[in-house]
Amino acid sequence: MKKLIYFIFVLFLNTSFAQLGIGTVNPQQDLHVAGTTSTIRIESQNSINEPLLNDGAELAPIFVTPDGDLTVYPPGYNGGNLGDSEPLNFLISFENFIPNGPYGDGTVVENSELITDSTPHQLVSVPFSSPQTALIEVRYVLTLDLSDEFLPQPAASPFNDISARTIHTYFYIDLNNDGLDAIELSKVYGLHGEAYSSYSQGSVGYAFIHGVGYGGIPAGNHALVFFGETKDGTNRKTYVGFGGSSDNLKIRIYN
């Protein structure tokens, strides 16, 4: 009898660790619940035991904790405090990610009378860390300060030649934050472009632009590298200050 109990005990251990089928003798995963209408009921996550997150009327989404435990707790939820309600993972949220500079001109891209197309000019490189493989959503807002005379300086000079300029912003994702390689430079995100012209005076205040981009990244320490460039006519002067006022940047894990 002792042997028999021992044997049963070993068998139990075995079922704890080997593949287990419910409704199938041929499990295809470690736990395989077969049957065309089968599902799994976890009472600890029902509307009686989790009434705040599973209200009994709406379906509640399911998540896993860092341990791999199934739960109805959304990311960052710790008991119904303010800000807990959105199941969103933000990696970073920066106010003013481009320094304003002494005259509020941010990072200036020069396009003197000697050239018509500015070289792409790096505005800022923003390091960030992702703990996981992810599809990320990047949203940025920044300001443009336009002038037909050299920036940075205390006041911009309005255009008066009625000649159209175009202003273009975008960013690259520098994986591992080790400098942009050829593959990283071949992938352009957050595309935005504006055209501007004026005859005598006109607004030279801050104009807001925004862009959004979606990229697949591995876990690790990376950087977003923002660029700006301008185009104008022959012998025209265009100076654009990017991010001289209140700009912002958010990265969301888009799951």
Added chain:
Amino acid sequence: MKKILILSYLLWGSICFGQKSGTGINELTPEQKLHLGSQTGTIRVDGLSGANNGYNGGEAGMTYPVYVDANGDLTLEISATQNSDGYDPWTTTGINGTVTIPAGGPNDGYETVEILDIPLTLTRPVIVELKYSLSMEVFADPAFNVIKDAYARQITNFFTLNDPTLTSTVRRYGQSSKCYFNNNDAVTNPAAAPDAATGFIYNSGTTYISLPVGTHTLRFYGTVSSGFSDQNTHIKFAGGPDAIFVRIY
């Protein structure tokens, strides 16, 4: 020995096949195939933990949404239905990427082009999230001469759903517009040649569209307006890098 084998078979059987209605853990009368009756216990899947799964960030206090794949397997992986992910999805010739206001056409100062179609066949009702950034260059004519006149141009992009013909009452989605104006040296030197930047400027739109079961067509349009009367205009779409993102919920 025979008895032991029979017993072990019965034991195995009770775990594999459970009672008539399912297998219970801390539950004597399971109401699903697998029923966990504990008021606090849950299921731990090591393959979905932060240590083992790249999509689980493993940060204290954070959780990660779970999905099921086509087999019904639990997974943390998520990807968009379509994401250009930094690569340029369109070229001007690859799509119907130009629109021209010619001299001598109907004198309404307006032209439109159906740039591309996105067909969707749905077996369930969905919500489609759609985002795009489309590059544009503005010229006077297909020879890429620069505009120089006193008229502003407006370039608009949008999607429509299913209507094969674009009329003024067809609902539009994800609209975005830009204006362009160049009249260089009109005061100081009216005879000066056209001289200005022509692009790239961008229209970027975003929308959510609820769709029922069936076959649908999203149509992407571009329009250009020069005002009441026709002024020579040629818009080249997708000459620069572009982006498209589609996610189906």
